[in-house]
Amino acid sequence: MNSVLSSQKRGEPAFHDYRPAQARFREDVLSGLTKSQRRIPPKYFYDEKGSRLFDAICQLPEYYPTRTEIQLLKHYGAEMAEYIGEGSVLVEFGSGSSLKIRVLLDALEPAAYLPIDISREHLFHAAKRLAGDYPGVAIHAVCADYSQPLGLPGGFAEKPKAGFFPGSSIGNFEPEEARQFLTRIAALLGPGSGLLIGVDLKKEAALLNAAYNDNQGITAAFNLNLLQRINRELEGNFDLTGFEHHALYNSAEGRVEMHLVSLKDQAVTVNNQTFQFQAGETLHTENSYKYSIEEFQQLASSAGFQPQQVWTDREDLFSVHYLSL
Secondary structure, X not given: OOOOEOOOOOOOOEEEEOOOOHHHHHHHHHHHHOOOOEXXXXXXXXXXHHHHHHXXXXXXXXXXXXXXXXXXXXXXXXXXXXXXXXXXXXXXXXXXXXXXXXXXXXXOOOOEXXXXXXXXXXXXXXXXXXXXXXXXXXXXXXXXXXXXXXXXXXXXXXXXXXXXXXXXXXXXXXXXXXXXXXXXXXXXXXXXXXXXXXXXXXXXXXXXHHHOOOOOOHHHHHXXXXXXXXXXXXXXXXXXXXXXXEEEEEOOOOEEEEEEEEOOOEEEEEOOEEEEXXXXXXXXXXXXXXXXXXXXXXXXXXXXXXXXXXXXOOOOOEEEEEEEO
């Protein structure tokens, strides 16, 4: 694990680099390609280009989660801030472009803000912009894989903390993995802290399918960029014209699934290993589980959290929960 800490001046973020080793990416890809249902963890979408494409997805008319969650944060931000309380270290998991946190920073006076994200360059630039706009907030950007066990930079472990996990990224975990993740977050934040978390709600399949199959093809480009990354970083030779984006709502599992479908029989080489794809065979790249409010509260309770409040929009598309420890 490599850690590089920049010196922090007023209006400048500190940067802590705990990026996973490239060997981990290679191991996960090669292991996933050997499975009967080939799969690659969705965290590997987020190289610099993938992060930009996801920002574009969040602006799409079909993609309701981002705008609905931002509306909830704006409408109920002051109330959410009361639950969080002032003076805590605010830790955001999967901060991306750090857009949603701005609503909370306008209503809160945290002791510090720690955005955690796996996409190094995207995180650095987002933290720099945020530090320029909020010079009174100490910002410590942490490049790390938050889905794995992690610690906070020195000096923050013993301070009162509050967590922020927007975007319904909890849905990318299998339910048992989500419970384990929330349990680790509870241990990281500590007794007396809380977590503000966005959770996408169950709804009609047509709305979900449209959200993950946009007319402009940006979600398709985001999905296919994973193959480009493998080609660039792992000496792969995926033919991007030989695969097609496909997303569908699996009602039995309560999740949207994203796949890349092989359009022909083909051989693919990655890191000097060859994998045979048959026409119609898929590479499973993401799950996005949807929950009812009761289902998610039960999940959070099993991880040691106590549900305190939940906010939803009028159409019951999305929910934001405050959980305490």
